[in-house]
Amino acid sequence: MSLEVDNPAGGAGGGGESANRLSLKRHDSLFGDAEKVSGGKYHGSEGSWARTLHLAFQSVGIIYGDIGTSPLYVYSSTFPDGIKYNDDLLGVLSLIIYTLIIIPMLKYVFVVLYANDNGDGGTFALYSLISRYAKIRLIPNQQAEDAMVSNYSIEAPTSQLKRAQWFKQKLESSRAAKILLFTLTILGTSMVMGDGTLTPSISVLSAVSGIKEKAPNLTQTQVVWISVAILFLLFSVQRFGTDKVGYTFAPVISVWFVLIAGIGLYNLVVHDVGVLRAFNPWYIVQYFKRNGKEGWVSLGGVILCVTGTEGMFADLGHFNIRAVQISFNGILFPSVVLCYIGQAAYLRKFPENVGDTFYKSIPAPLFWPTFIIAILAAIIASQAMLSGAFAILSKALSLGCLPRVQVIHTSKKYEGQVYIPEVNFMMGLASIIVTIAFRTTTSIGNAYGICVVTTFSITTHLMTVVMLVIWKKHIVYVLLFYVVFGLTEMIYLSSILSKFIQGGYLPFCFALVLMTLMATWHYVHVKRYWYELDHIVPTNQMTALLEKNDVRRIPGVGLLYTELVQGIPPVFPRLIKKIPSVHSIFLFMSIKHLPIPHVLPAERFLFRQVGPREQRIFRCVARYGYSDALEEPKDFASFLADRLKMFIQEEVAFAQNDAENDDEAATDHQAPPRPPRRSTGSVVHSEEAIQSRGSTHSGRITFHASQTAEEEKQLIDREVERGVVYLMGEANVSAGPNSSVLKKIVVNYIYTFLRKNLTEGHKALAIPKDQLLKVGITYEI
Template sequence: MSSLEVEKNSPPVGAEAAAAAASRLKRHDSLFGDAEKVSGAKYHGSEVSWVRTLHLAFQSVGIIYGDIGTSPLYVYSSTFPNGIKDRDDLLGVLSLIIYTLIIIPMLKYVFIVLYANDNGDGGTFALYSLISRYAKIRMIPNQQAEDAMVSNYSIEAPSSQLRRAQWLKHKLENSRAAKIVLFTLTILGTSMVMGDGTLTPAISVLSAVSGIREKAPSLTQTQIVLISVAILFMLFSVQRFGTDKVGYTFAPIISVWFLLIAGIGLYNLVVHEIGILRAFNPMYIVSYFRRNGKQGWVSLGGVILCVTGTEGMFADLGHFNIRAVQISFNCILFPSVALCYIGQAAYLRKFPENVGDTFYRSIPAPMFWPTFVVAIMAAIIASQAMLSGAFAILSKALSLGCLPRVRVIHTSKEYEGQVYIPEVNFLMGLASIVVTIAFRTTTSIGNAYGICVVTTFMITTHLMTVVMLLIWKKHIVFILLFYVVFGFTEAVYLTSILSKFVDGGYLPFCFALVLMTLMATWHYVHVKRYWYELEHVVPTGELTALLEKNDVRRIPGVGLLYTELVQGIPPLFPRLVKKIPSVHSVFIFMSIKHLPIPRVAAAERFLFRQVGSRDHRMFRCVARYGYSDTLEDPKEFAAFLSDGLKMFIQEESAFALSDAPPPPPPPENDDRRPTTNSAVHSEEAMIQSSSMAASSFQSIQLPVDVEQEKQLIDREVERGVVYLMGEANVTAGPKSSIMKKIAVNYIYTFLRKNLTEGHRALSIPKDQLLKVGITYEI
């Protein structure tokens, strides 16, 4: 890659000044191969002090444990929907709960999965993005070598990979089926998380509200449902304000909740039967299955609800760090929740008839109302955390091109993952209310809820196996052990839940099927449209002939033509100059590109390249964003774009000056700039070249025409920026299959016409927007 920057561990005396001067000449134009590195950048998950880690651990209690922390409200009632037939069954179920908590959340997630984070970010989508950096598995071929130079990219050189990893990389990149499978797993995981975000409010709020019947037995189930619906309506209505408005009042409330459930559990253990601690012996699990057979296997669908929300530890990792989550889980969550389940089991050994409402029946009378109030608040917080996570995951999935560009509102200046999507919030709120009214009880909702949870677990297990093979390159024995232990455990739970398919288990499958159909259809057309544009691209060398043929006039202002392509001239441009033979004085082909990383530093955001001759004043710009980055507002975007363009023009002139005289001997096929990886350049020659370039830049004024060009850009920006976008109508070809015609002509068209338009997602003012109609036949 071409660069004038000298990279030395210990430069000789006198070289520091040359290196410092050369660093000022680093290219911002990564399209030529010199992406700017941000020195000293610290990313999430880096070393932090223990004081800061403990502070984060306390904060994480309120953000990521609301769901798993409120599971004691409904686990036993869901496990024994027909009552307890044998009191010894409580020992087996309690043993199952304890070891499920140990195996899945603790061993799998806390001590293994958390380390597969993507520069600090977690979740199913982060795993897919991590894999896509090591193997080209995305359907759209817009990967560039320059992107891997972004300081947040973090990828190993292919030569350092082991033979097995290289073999897997080759198979993934050359197998369309493998790409489709990985993509399908990702959107299935996204669909299940969306289902989780819909069902969590329903089951948590309904479980918490049901407790009021202990003090008001005259209330009917219908009245309980209506109260729950009212709370759900309020919950979804305030989403637009964001969790940041509530702030870290979450952590104290959930901390109080954990203290309460731990204290109540300890009370029940001591008062009713301390011998329940025998459940730590896993042999009681064997006895339970021998005694109950198929019914015991079916009851696993209720046991698995004790780990709902586990995926949140991984998905919300971006707000904290690994050590903080490990501390909060092992020191706060696990002891509190385990004590609560142990206490409930001790209570049920004496009062098995109260299994339908175990949690509230086991509360000591003086503690009922404080616990009830905190339970309602904890249920709302659990719902809020899952909704925030669902919004964040869906906003990341948008960068895959799985859905139309919708407006993502970032509700927190401090936490990038806290977002709000109005259209999605409305649909999820409506679905949650409908589920509450239709199912009415937590048992029926739990059957659907468990499928979402376990399916997400299994997807994470499969993607983690790929990460271990391709990226971590662990020993095959360790990988097999991980896959067999956790895959088998989750498969057993999934088969149990599937037995309740007709009793509510069908709901998440229907939900996921609809959402996956929409996402897969949009992505399919998106990829086909990209390839169509790529096949009909106009070579850059034909730009002059194109402008002369249509007698194009230059008009005041700056024009930005949005295109998915990062090379060549999009087919939309010839149509534009043919219909309206005029182009703005400064014209930029703008591409918004999402990289498979969480964030891109602001200094590395814009990449420029000259298009055609310098007299045309036409440029290509690629604006790169990570999947957690926010798009700037129009004024800020235009200001950054203008500054970047002027810097690009100035650096082009500086590099031109630094070429006289060129450093001897010049390499073949040299693009006017020396290359750091050329063997013919000695270290002394590089230092001398850098020193000469720096002194030239300091002693020689920039050409007058460069200053004039920069002033011209300022004038044209003041005259106005016009955004040009293609209004693409995509149709299936006449010889297409019926399925393709339905997908393209109906489903895709419906989404395009009814969801938020691209200019609103990009915050483009309507009075600065010009749409150009074009039809693609695929």
């Protein structure tokens, strides 16, 4: 049961004398209440201008390392075979300028950033935002109460509203549409993982290659091995997190932007001011006329100028929209554009140096400072993408798309900064292998571009759904957004796919493997959930179940983890059949991840009584947002005990309230009709006597209830001191005998391999081994 207070601020409390002044309501639907949490202002949602400017400065170091280091390799990737016509530089520069304006500036900075999920961004945030307005999730713990979030009836009927309702109904009624949206989301996640693997390779290799300017005898193989050493170091220190060195990020990247802007301005003045003509988009038309198919193919190199753009959106939860807009338009855009303009001016005079444009164009006195800062900037760019990849994967884990692996939160300040050991090892190994195998930035760039453009395209499609269903924009604006950005990205994607054999296949291999793992785990996760749901024991049979097995109570607190939020899971009857004993205080514990970033600590736990009160068996749902961290075992047990005691107090308040209401009803029923006026004195005496008896009875109820509550709370404290035991079902899932060959391969081999070889659930939930008891059970699906 839950306690509702008329105070809009909410909160839990009650009991004793204050209970009489509270409006008490009983809620019997834990299934529905588990979805309901209050809103809240999340990090970065609002703030003063001073704070916004501070966040804008911090954002420079966190989210712009990747896009800021793109000048290291864009021209060399665009002209892998050299520059044929000098005027091609004007066309390519114009393409770079307008690509930076169209995709990161217009699309992301001024549109996509506003589609955040309570301050959080990224592909998964878009998916979870849509899922709260339309029932499109395949994850089984979505309740019918979700529709309360997307109640359109309070709005005045308009053509946009009707269109939104129609589109929402089509999404909810189409299983194909739900699967398509889920597939797009996990594809986007896979591509971000590919991005996180390739960013260190291309950034570090590009930066290290500059040393050949001062050491021309150095071979490409030696450059590769120096890069591998830096990559090994980079992935080795991930476990320490970025928080300890976070304050150095913004100054280093800021110095980097000052350097590249200054060098760009120097080259522009010294070599060819005429390249400013590239702001005229007509040079793009001339470029394609002159080069035809080769010009179209070169777009695969041009698109690398916007690598890392998705990071602006994915890392939004650390900052706010205004801060990102200020830092992009005020710092990143002018610095990077000046750098590209300067490089074009230099190449107009020295086109033969296009293979190493960046380092060749640096004035001699600035070479070593720029080289050192370039190495640091490349490492920071890699660090930011890795942190973003870990954060996105942690959200995928919370939504049941991957096995439970250990997620370590490395920062107390930034909740999105996480570290996943298994994933870090696999990404580090893949990054090193890619560097050794491909050897040059041009080959890696072919793969890198596909990750970038595919993520852009997925964001465009999900954003279109947001504009239709949630924002309810006029169809003209929706079509304009979809056509302009969708067409631009499709042109780039078609170009870069032409380099499929030259390395473009790599991200598809990554995506195919990761999507297969995610889809397999999610499929079995859903099937297993519904199997358990079909075999639950009704809660009202708890007493009969305990008596049938002659169960005895033992000291301590027992927590049985289950994904179900109603009924008794099938593993419990098996447990008491094999070991007929239950802890003095026993809880069916469900960890529920809601499609929102954060759940306030005060709303973390929901409790229900299972069976008679004297049995002290409860159901508890612990609710977390996809960006929330699970508490440490001691903190979790302490927090759980406190909330359980508060729940006991609330239950006493309910019981007291019910008893007083019954007593008042009985008093009203027993009171005699008012006699004639001359008998007023005796009547008053009679009513006073009745009220006195009622007051005495109410006082006894209050005293007894308070005494019971105190005894129960003392009992909880004693049992917690005696020890907390965590019980988990060790479920072996296998395909039924009549299943298809594909289903048997998916369930019996791929799923089983993942379950046995990745971190076990108790480690992901931070459960101490010496307090864990596993109960084996086999499901056939």
